[in-house]
Amino acid sequence: MRExxxxxxxxxxxxxxxxxxxxxxxxxxxSASASDQAEIFPFFSIHFQVELVDLIGRQPLSKIIENMSPxxxxxxxxxxxxxxxxxxxxxxxxxxxxxxxxxxxxxxxSAGSIMTTExxxxxxxxxxxxxxxxxxxxxxxxxxxYYIYIIDKGRHLLGFVTLRELILEKPTxxxxxxxxxxxxxxxVDDDQELVANEIARxxxxxxxVVDNQNRLVGIVTHDDAADVMQEEATEDAHLAGAVQxxxxxxxxxxxxxxxxxxxxxxxxxxxxxSVTAQLLNYLETESTAxxxxxxxxxxxxxxxxxxxxxxxxxxRALALDETKGKxxxxxxxxxxxxxxxxxxxxxxxxxxxxxxxGREASLIVTLTVFCVVAAGTLAGAMLPLALKRLGMDxxxxxxxxxxxxxxxxxxxIYYGAASLAMNMxxx
Amino acid sequence: MRExxxxxxxxxxxxxxxxxxxxxxxxxxxSASASDQAEIFPFFSIHFQVELVDLIGRQPLSKIIENMSPxxxxxxxxxxxxxxxxxxxxxxxxxxxxxxxxxxxxxxxSAGSIMTTExxxxxxxxxxxxxxxxxxxxxxxxxxxYYIYIIDKGRHLLGFVTLRELILEKPTxxxxxxxxxxxxxxxVDDDQELVANEIARxxxxxxxVVDNQNRLVGIVTHDDAADVMQEEATEDAHLAGAVQxxxxxxxxxxxxxxxxxxxxxxxxxxxxxSVTAQLLNYLETESTAxxxxxxxxxxxxxxxxxxxxxxxxxxRALALDETKGKxxxxxxxxxxxxxxxxxxxxxxxxxxxxxxxGREASLIVTLTVFCVVAAGTLAGAMLPLALKRLGMDxxxxxxxxxxxxxxxxxxxIYYGAASLAMNMxxx
Numbered sequence: 001m002r003e004x005x006x007x008x009x010x011x012x013x014x015x016x017x018x019x020x021x022x023x024x025x026x027x028x029x030x031s032a033s034a035s036d037q038a039e040i041f042p043f044f045s046i047h048f049q050v051e052l053v054d055l056i057g058r059q060p061l062s063k064i065i066e067n068m069s070p071x072x073x074x075x076x077x078x079x080x081x082x083x084x085x086x087x088x089x090x091x092x093x094x095x096x097x098x099x100x101x102x103x104x105x106x107x108x109x110s111a112g113s114i115m116t117t118e119x120x121x122x123x124x125x126x127x128x129x130x131x132x133x134x135x136x137x138x139x140x141x142x143x144x145x146y147y148i149y150i151i152d153k154g155r156h157l158l159g160f161v162t163l164r165e166l167i168l169e170k171p172t173x174x175x176x177x178x179x180x181x182x183x184x185x186x187x188v189d190d191d192q193e194l195v196a197n198e199i200a201r202x203x204x205x206x207x208x209v210v211d212n213q214n215r216l217v218g219i220v221t222h223d224d225a226a227d228v229m230q231e232e233a234t235e236d237a238h239l240a241g242a243v244q245x246x247x248x249x250x251x252x253x254x255x256x257x258x259x260x261x262x263x264x265x266x267x268x269x270x271x272x273x274s275v276t277a278q279l280l281n282y283l284e285t286e287s288t289a290x291x292x293x294x295x296x297x298x299x300x301x302x303x304x305x306x307x308x309x310x311x312x313x314x315x316r317a318l319a320l321d322e323t324k325g326k327x328x329x330x331x332x333x334x335x336x337x338x339x340x341x342x343x344x345x346x347x348x349x350x351x352x353x354x355x356x357x358g359r360e361a362s363l364i365v366t367l368t369v370f371c372v373v374a375a376g377t378l379a380g381a382m383l384p385l386a387l388k389r390l391g392m393d394x395x396x397x398x399x400x401x402x403x404x405x406x407x408x409x410x411x412x413i414y415y416g417a418a419s420l421a422m423n424m425x426x427x
Numbered sequence: 428m429r430e431x432x433x434x435x436x437x438x439x440x441x442x443x444x445x446x447x448x449x450x451x452x453x454x455x456x457x458s459a460s461a462s463d464q465a466e467i468f469p470f471f472s473i474h475f476q477v478e479l480v481d482l483i484g485r486q487p488l489s490k491i492i493e494n495m496s497p498x499x500x501x502x503x504x505x506x507x508x509x510x511x512x513x514x515x516x517x518x519x520x521x522x523x524x525x526x527x528x529x530x531x532x533x534x535x536x537s538a539g540s541i542m543t544t545e546x547x548x549x550x551x552x553x554x555x556x557x558x559x560x561x562x563x564x565x566x567x568x569x570x571x572x573y574y575i576y577i578i579d580k581g582r583h584l585l586g587f588v589t590l591r592e593l594i595l596e597k598p599t600x601x602x603x604x605x606x607x608x609x610x611x612x613x614x615v616d617d618d619q620e621l622v623a624n625e626i627a628r629x630x631x632x633x634x635x636v637v638d639n640q641n642r643l644v645g646i647v648t649h650d651d652a653a654d655v656m657q658e659e660a661t662e663d664a665h666l667a668g669a670v671q672x673x674x675x676x677x678x679x680x681x682x683x684x685x686x687x688x689x690x691x692x693x694x695x696x697x698x699x700x701s702v703t704a705q706l707l708n709y710l711e712t713e714s715t716a717x718x719x720x721x722x723x724x725x726x727x728x729x730x731x732x733x734x735x736x737x738x739x740x741x742x743r744a745l746a747l748d749e750t751k752g753k754x755x756x757x758x759x760x761x762x763x764x765x766x767x768x769x770x771x772x773x774x775x776x777x778x779x780x781x782x783x784x785g786r787e788a789s790l791i792v793t794l795t796v797f798c799v800v801a802a803g804t805l806a807g808a809m810l811p812l813a814l815k816r817l818g819m820d821x822x823x824x825x826x827x828x829x830x831x832x833x834x835x836x837x838x839x840i841y842y843g844a845a846s847l848a849m850n851m852x853x854x
Contacts, residue, residue, distance in 0.1 A: 007609070008609055009607070009609055009611065009629065010631040011611075011630070012609070012611070012629075013627060015628075016655070034493055040675075043628075043629075045816075066623065071659065078731075080546060121762065132594065135594070136594065139591055139594070139595055140595070141438055145591055146573050146590070146591075146632075153830060158816070163573070163590060164566055164572055164573075164595075167559070167562070167563065167566070167594070168563060168566055168567070180436070182436055183437070184435070184439070186437075199652070199653070200653040200654065200657060201438060201470075202436065202438040202439075202470075203438070203650035205573075205649070205652075222632070222649045222650070222653070223627070223630035223631075223649070225653070226626070226627040226649070226652070226656065226745055227627065229653065229657065229660070230627060230656065230747065233656070233663075233664075234662035234743055236587075236660075236664065236746070237660075237663065237667065237739060237742070237743045238665065238739060238740070238743065240664065240667055240668065240739065240826070240827060241667065241735050241736050241738070241739025241740070242732060242735065242736060242739075243736050243739060243740060246740070249744065249747065249749055250732065250740045250741065250743065250744040250749060250750075251749045251750070251753065253745060255760065255763070255764070258760075258764065259764050259767050259768060262733075262764070262768060263730075263735045263767075263768050263771055265736070266729070266732055266733060266768060266771075266772055266777065266800075267771070267772070269728060269729075269732050270725065270728075270775055270776060270779075273724055273725035273728045273729070274725060274776075274779045276724045276725065277721045277722055277724070277725050277783065280720060280721045280724070281721050281783060284717070284720060284721070290711070292720075293707060293711060293719075293720045293723065294704045294707045294708050294711070295704055296720065296723060296724070297700055297704065297707070297723070297724075297727055297834050297838070298697070298700035298701060298702045298703065299705050300695070300724055301696065301697075301700045301827070301830065301831060301834065302696075302697060302700070303667060304830070305692075305696050305827045305829070306689075306693060307828065308668050308669065308827055309668050309669060309670050309689045309692070309693070312664060312665060312667065312668025312669075312670060313665070313668070313670060313673070313677045314677065315664070316664045316665065316677065317676065317677040318441065320657065320661070320676065322676055322677060322678045323677075323678070326678065331684075334681065336575055336682070336684050337682070337685065337689070340691060340769055341686065341689060341690050342684050343692070344690055344693075344694070345693055345697055347699055348694065348695060351700075352701045352704065356704065356705070356708060360664060373693075398734055399667070399668060399686055399826040399827065400728070400731070400732045400826065400830075403728065403731070403827075403830065404728060407724050407728065411724070
C-alpha cells in the first residue's frame with residue numbers, strides 16, 4: 001500500500017483512490033507518509049477532500065495540512081466548517097498557521113486567495129554560482145523554481161530570472177546581467193480571472209503577486225491559472241443556461257442543492273412569463289383574429305433567439321477581455337446585423353404566414369419579426385455591457401432571461417401592430 | 428525601435444504593436460532581428476498574424492517562419508492561403524520544411540497539430556553531470572527544458588526527469604536513479620481537448636506525445652493547453668447560444684461571416700417554429716377557449732427553460748469528462764428533479780392561471796406545466812448524451828434548439844389536454 005502511494009504519480013494515485021469510498025481511501029492513504037499524503041490530497045476533487053477531512057482525526061489532518069502547499073490547503077480550509085478549521089489550526093505549527101490565516105483573509109476569487117507563498121527568490125549582487133547554491137537550498141520547499149524572483153531587502157519586486165537562463169550562464173558571471181527587469185505582476189486584490197488571463201496571454205509558468213507597495217507577497221502558478229479558467233468557464237456556462245453556478249460540478253452537487261439552484265431561476269422566469277400573460281390579457285380583445293395565436297410562438301422565439309446570440313457573443317468577449325473601449329462600435333455593428341438578420345427572417349416568416357393565413361396575417365407577422373429580431377439583437381448585446389458597467393456579472397443575462405424579456409417585447413409589438421392594422425382597416 | 432523590440436517582453440511588444448495598423452506594426456518590427464521577430468509574432472492574435480503575412484515579402488517571412496517554434500508556425504500556416512504557404516516553404520531550410528510538413532499533416536484539433544517537436548531529451552546510462560552538459564547544448568532551441576524526456580535509441584519513451592530534480596542531485600550520481608518511469612503521455616491522434624484536460628488534471632508543464640509504437644514525437648506545453656481550454660470554452664459558449672463558433676473571436680470576425688454564422692441557426696430555428704405553427708393550426712379548433720393564448724408563452728417557456736438547464740449542465744459535465752459510465756444515474760436523477768421542479772412550477776402556475784382565468788384554465792395549465800417541465804428536464808439531459816454516443820458534438824444542443832423542440836411538445840400537450848378536458852365536459 002505504502003509502495004503504491006509512493007511509486008505512482010500523486011495525481012494517478014488520487015484518481016484511483018477517488019473511485020473508492022472515502023473511508024477505504026483513507027485506509028490506503030494512512031499507510032503513506034504525511035508528506036506523500038499531502039502531495040496526493042490536492043489531486044482529489046475538493047468535494048472528496050471535504051468528505052475525507054471529516055473522517056481523519058485532528059492529529060493526522062494537521063500534519064497533512066502542514067505539508068500541503070499554501071494555495072492548496074487554503075482551497076480546502078475555505079470549504080471546511082469554520083469551527084473545524086479552528087480546532088485543526090491549533091495543532092498546526094506556528095509559522096504555517098500565520099501563513100494560513102493571512103491567505104484565508106484575502107477575498108474569495110482574488111489573486112491573494114489562489115496564490116502560494118512558497119516562491120523562489122534571490123537578492124541582487126550575487127554571482128550565478130551563488131544563486132544556484134541558494135536555489136538548491138530553497139528548492140525542496142518551493143512550488144516552482146523555474147522562475148526566480150529578485151527582491152531587495154524590503155521584499156520589493158525588482159525583476160526575475162528563469163532557471164533556464166541561470167544554468168546557461170557562466171557560474172562566475174554576475175546574476176544582475178541576466179535579470180529581466182520589466183516584470184509583469186498582478187496585485188493581490190486583482191480578480192482571479194484577470195490573473196488567469198495574464199498568465200495565458202504571456203505564456204508564463206507563474207506570475208508574481210505584489211501588494212500596493214510593489215512588495216512580493218506570492219506567486220500564482222500556471223496550473224492554478226488553468227483551474228481558474230475551467231472554473232470560470234463552468235460558471236459562465238451554467239449562468240448562460242440559467243443555473244446558479246455549481247461549485248462542485250454537476251455530478252458531485254447534492255440533489256437538493258441542484259434542485260434549489262435550478263428551481264430558483266425557473267421561478268423567476270415563470271414570474272416573467274406571468275407578466276407576459278398579463279400583457280396578453282390586456283392586449284387581446286374580442287376582435288383579435290384567431291390566426292394570431294398560430295404565429296405567437298414563432299415571433300416570440302425569433303426575438304429571443306436573436307437576442308440570445310448577441311448576448312452569448314458579448315458575454316464571452318467580455319470574459320476574454322476583448323471589448324475594452326468598443327461599446328459604441330459593438331452597438332453600431334449589432335444595429336446593422338440586427339437589421340440584416342431581421343430582414344432575412346421577416347421575409348421567410350412572410351412566406352410561412354402568407355401560405356398559412358393569408359395577406360393580412362403575413363404583413364403583421366413580417367413587421368413583428370423584423371422589429372423583435374432587430375431590437376432583440378441590439379438589446380442582447382447591450383444588456384450584458386450595461387450589467388458590466390454597473391459592476392455586476394454580465395453572465396447573469398442568461399439565454400432564458402433574454403428570451404423572457406424578448407417575449408414581453410414581442411407580445412407588445414405583435415398585438416400592438418395587429419390592433420393598429422385593425423384600426424386602419426376599420427377607419 | 429530595435430531596442431524597443433529587444434528590451435521588452437515579446438508579449439508586451441506584440442500587444443502594443445497590435446494597436447497599430449498592420450503596415451505600421453511591420454515597419455517597427457522590421458528593425459528587429461529575425462529571431463526577435465519570431466518571438467514577438469506568436470503573441471499577435473492569429474487574425475493579426477494573417478494580416479501581417481500578406482504585407483511581408485517572401486524572403487523575410489521565410490526567415491520568421493524558420494525561427495518560430497514549430498507549434499506556433501503551424502498554427503499560422505494552417506490559417507494561410509495554401510498557395511502562399513507553398514511559395515514560402517520553398518524558401519525555408521530543408522530540415523525545418525520537413526518538420527513543418529509533418530506537423531501540418533496531423534488532423535486539426537489533434538495532439539499532433541498543437542504539439543512542438545522542440546523538446547529536451549536524454550538517453551539512459553549517463554551521469555547527472557553529463558545530463559546537465561547535454562541539456563545546456565539543447566537548451567537554446569527547446570521550448571522547455573524543465574521536463575526532460577528519457578528515450579532509448581529507437582526514440583521510445585522510457586520516462587522523464589525534471590530540471591528541479593536534476594540540479595538537486597549530486598553531479599556524479601547516475602541519471603537512472605531519478606528517472607520517473609510511470610510517465611503519463613498522450614497519443615498523437617488524441618483530441619486536443621483531452622490533452623488539455625490531462626495537463627490540467629496533473630498540473631504538468633508539458634505532456635509527451637507518442638505515436639502508436641510509444642515513440643516520442645513531440646510535447647504539448649502548458650501554455651498551448653491553456654489556449655486550447657479557452658478555445659474550447661469559447662466554442663461551447665457560442666454553440667450554447669446557437670452561434671456557429673467564431674474562430675477569431677467576436678471582435679475580429681468580419682461582419683458578413685458573423686451574420687452568416689448567426690443567420691444560419693436563426694433560419695433553422697425559424698423552420699422549427701413554423702412546424703410549431705403548423706401544429707397549432709392543426710390542434711386549434713373553433714371550440715378552443717380564448718384564455719388559452721394567455722398562458723401559451725408561459726407553458727412553452729417553462730418547458731424550454733427546464734430543458735435548457737439540464738442540457739447546459741450535462742454539456743459542461745461532458746466537456747470536463749465527468750459523466751463517464753453515469754448515463755443511467757443521470758437519467759434517474761433528472762427524472763426525480765424534473766418531477767420535483769415540475770410540481771413546484773405547476774403549483775405556482777396554478778395560482779397565476781386560477782387568478783387570471785378561473786378553474787378550468789388553471790387545471791389545464793397546471794397539468795401542462797408539470798408535463799413539459801418533467802419531460803423537458805429529462806430530454807434536455809438525454810439529448811446531449813445521445814449526440815455524444817452518435818459521435819457528434821453534444822454542444823450542438825443549444826439552448827434555443829432545446830427551446831424550439833420543447834415548444835412543439837408544449838403545444839401538443841397544452842392543446843391535447845384542453846381538447847381532452849373539453850370532450851370530458853361535453854360527454
